[in-house]
Amino acid sequence: MKKRSQAIASQQRRQIITGSIAAVGLASIGMPGISLAQNNPIKIGMPTILSGRVAMLGEASRNAAIMGVEKFNAAGGLNGRPVELVIRDSKGKPDEAARITRELVNSDGCEMILDAEASSGAFAVHEVARDLGFLVIHTCSETSALTADPKMRIPNGFRAARQGVHDAIVGGDYSGKVAKEKGLKRWMSISPDYSYGKDTTAEFFEYLKYFNKDIEVVNSVWPKLFQADYSESITRLLQGKPQAIYSCLWGGDLTSFIDQASIYGLMKDRQFFGVNMADYAVLTAIKAVPPNIHSGNRYLKSIPKTQQNAAWCDAYLAKFKTMPLNWSWENAVGIDLMLNAIKQTNGTDTKKMSEALKGMTIDSPFGTNGKITMRASDHTIIDYAIAWGDLQPKEPYMPNPYMGNWKTVLELEKLWMKKKGYIS
Amino acid sequence: MDTEALFECVTSMSCLVTQTSTGLIVGSLLFLVATGLTMIFGVLGVVNFAHGSLYMLGAYIALSAFRLTDSFIIATVIGALGVGLFSLFFERFFMRRVYGADVLMQLLVCYAFILILDDAVKIIWGSEFQSMGMPAYFQEPPVFLAGGVIPVFYIYLIAISAAIAVGLWLLLNKTKIGKVVRAAAVNPSMTSALGLNTSLIFAGVFAFGGALAGLAGALAAPVRSMSPGMGFSVLIESFIVTVIGGMGSVSGALVGALLIGLIRSFGSIGFPYFIEGVMFIAMAAILVLKPSGIMGKDNR
């Protein structure tokens, strides 16, 4: 850490010297002393995934970050200094993510990192941040442990993304109500067999049972991530004869599953709770959204139903010719927080920015009440809009959203943290 | 290991029918892909590591063809032919140069193509996953057989694969072309000495094998979303099938594919957490006990 700040200090010294010489030189020919060092951009490094199966994560993230940066620069940047994003592809490999992060910070002059890596990559980048001490905001990892676990906590690491447990609480609340209304007692689940799939499914059922004691989870199926064929999982589900099915399959997997399930008639006379359905990539790929589907909101233009959110969505669509995804709003919030910290501290000092971020509240189109807060205790965002509801095949895809009540969410989250041993 | 559930299923007609048909469904597409792989190995002695990418290419070409013509049949044919043509090109200009070389050189060339094709697909069709959607004439309710469920589309798939299996058997065993191909597989230099154009045979077999993989990709397109890099998992599974069935044996590919299909479908009931483990252990067991595979000849 000493070396890096030394390197930056020496670079800054050189800039000041060059700038001063230039200024003196210009002054000697009668021009006002413009310090040339001022136009030197603030570089923010952005490791993400731009290739392979999860390439859309990187594209969606980068688009939103670019929008945020352009807006900031158009408004004058930091006293005339523009912000520059340096984006690199980790190909989804955590060791590559660690390598490019080190390169961005050590060789490419990036003073902070907007980390748009999936969870394993995020953990790798987190360790680099722990070792080298730069500011990092993770924007795509939803693994609660990244911020909830005290062992992971570092003063310069933050997360601007939804957290699995928050989602599960609202989902359990909503689904518990629906289950009571429709008499759904017998449940099964189909989720991908990896940490996100297992944790999210477990959390959902935990809170579902909390809000509705009559639930029985008969069985769970765990296909592999990116598995093409769900036939055996679907027939397993058919055999179990559940009244409701939960799934946290996402993206192409969810699309394949729905397509395959519909030719089996799996969704007939059954309620399906797919937390990742309300995502434009999925909604546009599935030609006909089947009936009886409920979902959480990954990103929808109508949630929250505000002019700011709709405007942001329209601007994104106009610029990139594609609809924003879940990762888009998360990166939009992340870059907003980061840029706000720069503005507030009038500079790029890691310690000052980290202090400013703790407890920072910003205006955001994605906040429940127009605002999002970076919680000081564990460096993760709260008050972002979480909604669940049933889906229809056209805009607004979720006509009757059940908006999450953050008071409830925070209360239950505290109990969850105690149970996990994260707080005493 | 849930032996109770497994026993219950095997003794229940509806479960038995459903799970067996699921095994057939999974196995059919796998058979098409694995057959191409095993034939290429059997006749050319080459392990085509790029086979999964050919499957991917078939799916994407069929997708575009379907969007243009709105006919699934035409799309499938174009997909298979397109990949067959590409395989021909690939064999002529690239694989041909590494026939005699180490298997590692072949791996290198194939891997280079996997990288190039993944990026090419990303450039042409985008990095977001794509979905063909079920063509209208397959959107029928599923068929109920003795209480078990079988979707109409899958009946069609199984029928096509069965037809190809039968056709291939006839081709290889009852026609002159088949005889020539089998001869080239057993002894290429002798075949060439007898005046037959082995390089043409090689090209033909490679193109045919590739076309089969492309066909599988096209057939699966209505129900499986596609994204760059999707060839991967298919590749690994088809290797397992080929090794278990016997490298170079088409009947082995059939047996292996059905076996893997049944392991998957009954495994999801009996041992859902170990399905992959069981497949790798089966592969390891075959390699140790009978490396030439279930249907392979012993002296390979």
Add this chain to the structure above:
Amino acid sequence: MKANSFSREALIAAIALAILVTIPFVSDSSAVIDFGIRLAAFAVFATSLNMLVGFGGMVSFGHALYFGAGAYSFGLIMQHFALPIPIAFLLAVGFCAAVAAIVGAICVRLKEIYFAFLTLAFQMLFHSIIVSWTFFTGGDQGLMGGLPRPPFLGLNLVDPTDLYWFSVVVGVIALLLMRYILQSPFGYTLRMVRDNPDRAKFLGVNVWRIKLLAFVLAGSFGGIGGIIMALLVSGAFPDFTYWTMSGEAVFMVLMGGVSTFIGPVLGAALLLGFNDIITRVTEYHGLALGAIILLFALVFKHGITDFIAQGWQRLTGKKVES
């Protein structure tokens, strides 16, 4: 093997080490230091694979098993026990040797492509265990929370320059040891087994035992590569034991040259260098890397050092001793 030819090798190694060690004093760039650490890890890993491929004639598709085993065992030991790094290092290498002994005992009887597939099957099995045993290994997210790296012998491995010196020293020593082994009578027996196993058998060599020993040695050194990587990223990821990692080692060996000792080291430097440059310059690294690999496979048809060795032989008529 003559004593003075080995002391010549040791001298070369010492000079190389001296040069490498002074680099941080000459260059301020952390990119160079990071590259050095990664090169140390991959040079050892690729050379260990070449012990099997080039010198033993055993094509393994599953060598990443040992890279991952080294990284994970070292990581787990450091996370759970308060042991000094050198001890954990040796224990981790021991673990890799044990695993290689078990896997090797089953695999080395098989020939060629079947051997290759079986090593792949074992590696994928190991990979699925790592990914499923979330409680112990962190599952698909890898070992989380970082590795404690207590200082030892005045080195603090959290500091990149100290880690660089450590990796470079370990790397050179490992390479020297492998060189020693390959130049020893065992090494020549191994070559004989590669070239003509029947002849070796007639001469009374226990072919199976020689192959197994080579396999265990290769696995142990492969694990060292994994340990260095674990120290660099402060963790271990399932990626380390996936077949793509095996593939990378294969490419390093092929591109650098199978018939020379130093080939894989050169191949490692090339592949790492290409990767770093390509990912900075273009988003389409698949196209770029694919094209480069095709160039090697189809135009050069051999690794670089093979090329050089052939050229040397043609010029001077002397065969290069590998």
